[in-house]
Amino acid sequence: MYALPPGAPSNLADAFDHLASVRVPTVTDLTVMMLVEAAGKQMYDDLADGCADAGVRRLLQDSGRDEMVHAHRMAEVLQLLTRVPYLVPENSDNPYLAGRGKPDLSIPLLDHLIEAEANGQTLYETWAANCPNQEAAMLMRTSGREEMSHSLRLRQIREGMAGEMVTP
Template identity: 40%
Template sequence: MSVALEPGWPQSIGEAFAHIGTVKAPSVDDLKIMVLVEAASETLYRATAEGTDRADVIELLHHNGREEMKHAQRASQAVALLGGGEFPPPLADENPYLAAGKFPFAPVTPEGLRKLAQGEFGGEALYEGWAASLDNAEAATLLRLNGKEETDHGNRLLQAAALLEG
């Protein structure tokens, strides 16, 4: 069963990414949106991997995707800790931010991977800011773990770019 987007929530993944980038102190709804975005990001990384035939690059992209789902699970735990009830990460076919179906992919390029890496590096600061705004230490710890892994994602993307250039 698909997750329904609440009134006032971003209606597309692009809108959701833009919204998240503006949030300084997340509400429970913001964290629920993040659950959906992080869960969708696993699929987005898999779609990106379809743009190359390099097994080493594909594995780096898939690794990032698997960790995105872990981020969704941690954000879901934070929702519960903050009194928002159960909000488990949806499967890809139940995620409203993937409702458009198959995402078009383009050939993976070093430039594109470096650009994506910059977004991932920004994720650490975003999660740190969110964690610092929370009164719940356990929820803050979960968000900080996500932030550290966002930096790992960026580093993997830079590694993938270097592999393509090598």
């Protein structure tokens, strides 16, 4: 199991809440974000696995792939800032996936994710603006732009579900 840094939130929900309040990230915050982004890949894959609609499944899988790209980008940011290599853990070693059940695709979950992904763009932009390393800041901005595309994909899925429930 990947060891959480001292002071890091112990679970995924607390990690999301914590990151939302960070304006100038520490190495611990950046490490937490790397783990959260990697966990996002599994979450989107789980949602896709439970969905019968091939188009919706593809949109979810696309967002999941992007989340893993973000995790690797965050590992690169960490290395740029610390000069220490960081590796994104496998799912089985990610502490934010431990004991987690599979989510069900629902309108309330989509509403939550739409907001979280849109907020991710703002968060990454804020972090980039406060980052002393321009290359690291550029990587954060790139991930931020992609977070907004996730929000738009989720809105598309939600619009398709409005008035009806998607059954797995």
